Amino acid sequence: MSLILNIVQVVQLLAALGMIGLILVQHGKGADMGAAFGSGSSGSLFGASGGANFMSRTTGVLAAVFFVCTLALAYFGNLRPVSSGSVLEGAVVAPAPVAEVPASGAAQIPTK
Template sequence: MGSFWFSLLLVLHILLGCSVIGFVLLQHGKGADMGAAFGSGASGSLFGSSGSANFLSRTTGILAAFFFVSSLTLSYFASKSHVQGPSDLMEGVAAPVVPVVVPASAPGQDIPK
């Protein structure tokens, strides 16, 4: 049952990460205020003149906090369970045997000993 919760939390973590990226990309930079002064029409929007910036920044902060908590929870589950990681992947594989090639000597030359 632990594997189910780990997988569910991993999917939630990926969705939270994509949501944080999306909300960061939706926000306006600091230089966008100058464009708003020349009639971009932000005052007639759903959130008012500065409401969308507050909504986006708060939502981004909340999503980032959940992303942080899910990161910590995933690391806790990974350390307590036997989830196969990259270090366990090659554990049962034998090392390859590399043949040793001895160079042949030309006739009349002695091989140093």
């Protein structure tokens, strides 16, 4: 079970880092206006609008992977062993300490 949790954590970390990188590389909606007039299409790797579709779809896939990993970690983190009875049945009851009282009722001072 520990191996599965480690793999899910690594996948979640890689998905998070990939999303961060893709979100920082993407242009805002205002950048599309400049590309429509010809200023941005020459410097783009995928053309005027191809990069936005590719990057936004990849970001969506990475976000889905991130959420699935988060739900899997939450589920596996809350699993508890199945017990057949009550929690109190497994409790160990320690006997209460009994204070010794002298028969005469007077407190005795210990001697060295």
